[in-house]
Structure formats: C-alpha cells, structure tokens
Amino acid sequence: MYDSSDTEYGSFLRRFWKEFSLLVLALIFPTSVYLFCIRAPVAFPTGTITAIVRGMTLKQIAEQLKAEGVVRSALFLELYIHVLGGSTGVIAGGYALPEPENVFSIGKRIVAGDHQLQTLRITVPEGSTIHDIATILGKSLVAFPEGLFVAEAQQKEGYLFPDTYFLLPTATPEEIIKTMGDTFSQKIATLEKEIKKSNRPLKDIVTMASIIEKEAHTSDDRRIISGILWERLKIGMPLQVDATFLYINGKNTYDLSVDDLAIDSPYNTYKYAGLPIGPIGNPGLDSLEAALTPMTSPYLYYLSDKSGKTYYARTFNEHKRNREKYMQE
Numbered sequence: 001m002y003d004s005s006d007t008e009y010g011s012f013l014r015r016f017w018k019e020f021s022l023l024v025l026a027l028i029f030p031t032s033v034y035l036f037c038i039r040a041p042v043a044f045p046t047g048t049i050t051a052i053v054r055g056m057t058l059k060q061i062a063e064q065l066k067a068e069g070v071v072r073s074a075l076f077l078e079l080y081i082h083v084l085g086g087s088t089g090v091i092a093g094g095y096a097l098p099e100p101e102n103v104f105s106i107g108k109r110i111v112a113g114d115h116q117l118q119t120l121r122i123t124v125p126e127g128s129t130i131h132d133i134a135t136i137l138g139k140s141l142v143a144f145p146e147g148l149f150v151a152e153a154q155q156k157e158g159y160l161f162p163d164t165y166f167l168l169p170t171a172t173p174e175e176i177i178k179t180m181g182d183t184f185s186q187k188i189a190t191l192e193k194e195i196k197k198s199n200r201p202l203k204d205i206v207t208m209a210s211i212i213e214k215e216a217h218t219s220d221d222r223r224i225i226s227g228i229l230w231e232r233l234k235i236g237m238p239l240q241v242d243a244t245f246l247y248i249n250g251k252n253t254y255d256l257s258v259d260d261l262a263i264d265s266p267y268n269t270y271k272y273a274g275l276p277i278g279p280i281g282n283p284g285l286d287s288l289e290a291a292l293t294p295m296t297s298p299y300l301y302y303l304s305d306k307s308g309k310t311y312y313a314r315t316f317n318e319h320k321r322n323r324e325k326y327m328q329e
Contacts, residue, residue: 037076040100043069049142049169052110054092061090071103080107094170119166126162126284127213133160137176142169149173158206158279159184187285194292209291210279214243217308222290225302230294239269247280303327
C-alpha cells in the first residue's frame with residue numbers, strides 16, 4: 001500500500017540536508033577565507049620594516065610578503081591588489097610594520113605608498129672617516145650595507161660633510177653619499193672667496209683641514225696649527241703629524257712606536273714630505289675655515305697633552321722640553 005507520508009518525509013529530509021549543507025558552506029567558506037587568507041599571521045613581523053624593491057613584479061612582491069610573514073596568502077594579496085586597480089602601481093620603498101595588519105590593510109598601503117616611516121636623527125661628528133660613518137649608519141639604519149657604503153664612498157673621503165642628518169631607516173648608501181656630498185658643496189660655497197684668495201687647490205685645502213681637525217681642539221688652535229703646517233710646507237719641512245697614523249693603523253700619538261714612524265704609506269708625513277695623497281677624514285666647517293685663514297705665529301712646533309691642551313715651541317730644543325714636560329705618562 002502506498003504511503004504518501006513516507007515520501008513527503010523523505011523529501012523533507014533531502015531538502016533539509018541540502019539547505020543545511022549550503023548553510024554550513026556559507027558559514028565555513030568566509031570563515032576559512034578570513035582565517036587562512038585575510039587576518040594577520042600569528043608570526044607577523046611587528047616592529048620591522050619590509051622593503052619593496054623598484055622593478056619587482058606584483059607576484060614577487062606578494063611572495064616576498066608571504067615569506068616574511070606579513071600576509072598569509074600571496075595569491076589573495078595579488079587578487080586584492082588587482083581589485084584595487086593597483087597591479088601596476090605598487091609603490092616601492094620601505095614599509096614600517098608597527099603592529100599586525102590584515103591583508104586588506106597591507107594591500108591598500110603598498111598601492112597608496114603609505115610607508116609610515118619616521119626619519120631618524122643621525123649625527124656624524126667632525127673628522128669622521130668613511131669607515132666611521134659606515135659604522136654610525138649601521139647602528140641606526142635597517143640592514144645597512146656598511147661595506148657597500150665604504151666601497152662607494154672611497155673617493156669621497158673628505159667631501160662628505162659631518163653634520164646632523166634626518167634619514168629614513170631604509171636610506172641607501174647612494175642616497176646618503178649624495179646627501180652628505182650636497183651638504184659639503186653647500187658649505188664650501190660659503191668659502192668661495194677665501195678659496196680663490198688662497199690660490200690653493202680645493203683638494204689641498206680639504207686635506208689640510210682634515211689634518212687640522214684631528215690635531216687641534218679649539219678654533220684658535222686650529223688657526224695657529226694651520227699656520228704652522230702651511231709654513232712647514234713652504235720651507236720644505238716634513239709635516240710630521242701624528243694624526244695621519246689614526247688613518248694608517250688606528251694609533252694615536254701615545255701609542256706610536258719608532259717602527260710606526262717608518263711605515264711605508266703615502267699618508268706617513270714623517271717619511272714623505274708634503275701633504276698626504278688625500279684627506280684623512282671629513283672635516284667640519286671650522287677646520288675648513290682654519291685651513292683657509294692660517295694664523296701667523298713665531299712657532300714651528302706644537303704638541304697636545306692628553307687633556308687636549310696645546311703647547312707651542314719656536315725651536316726643536318724647546319719642543320723637546322715640552323715633550324718631556326707634558327707628554328709623560
């Protein structure tokens with residue numbers, strides 16, 4: 001006998017399970033998308049900076065951010081950026097990651113160029129060498145390539161102006177060298193009249209200024225020592241300055257030995273007369289001015305004690321007495 005109630009019940013069950021399955025899928029799919037594609041990764045690299053290099057494809061960018069733990073799904077990021085219409089307009093540069101962000105936030109930022117980077121205040125002291133500068137920058141900037149900076153700045157020693165700079169954490173050696181070089185050009189332009197009046201090549205002025213920077217501690221001493229050193233050059237006397245050994249082997253006056261004084265280096269002003277082949281550091285404005293405005297004095301010798309006080313002498317015998325009196329340990 002045909003029982004219509006059984007048929008209706010079966011139809012009901014089929015409709016129920018079909019609708020229930022659709023409901024479950026409707027709930028599971030967006031949840032899965034959120035969990036596996038949208039939300040920030042558990043190991044999001046909070047407090048770091050990610051760098052997008054100019055010329056990278058969108059696929060490369062997405063895969064890099066996935067590998068760094070910035071997003072969960074490289075494919076989802078690609079699709080979202082396409083939706084934003086930014087597939088060809090992703091902006092290169094460094095992006096600060098101060099706190100976890102989902103893929104939508106990351107996508108919007110790299111399309112809009114929202115770097116969220118704050119400049120860093122970095123001071124380069126007067127007299128710093130390119131190696132000193134590389135070390136200073138390496139302590140402050142993100143993954144800064146110190147070796148590359150030294151290599152690219154090799155011919156710029158003396159012409160990278162020491163100053164306080166405000167730099168992005170992702171600043172490159174090329175950008176910094178240009179900034180410091182431009183600052184040097186601006187500063188040296190203020191001394192144009194003195195340079196012409198001196199009738200000396202800029203290289204000689206900068207080299208002398210770099211020596212003065214290391215040899216003197218006050219403006220007056222710089223001008224007096226400038227006069228002494230230019231006078232030594234004039235009469236054909238070796239410069240015999242200890243400061244160049246800081247550049248040769250890192251030793252100061254109190255560490256030098258007889259063997260050090262005989263080192264065969266074009267920066268050894270005991271062994272070779274005249275100025276060294278180039279600057280031994282990057283001088284500040286006061287030392288540049290001192291090199292251009294030397295003070296005439298009766299002195300031909302000088303020395304500084306450990307406190308930085310300078311003592312002058314007219315004759316070598318007087319200079320030896322000063323050494324015995326002020327240079328003892």
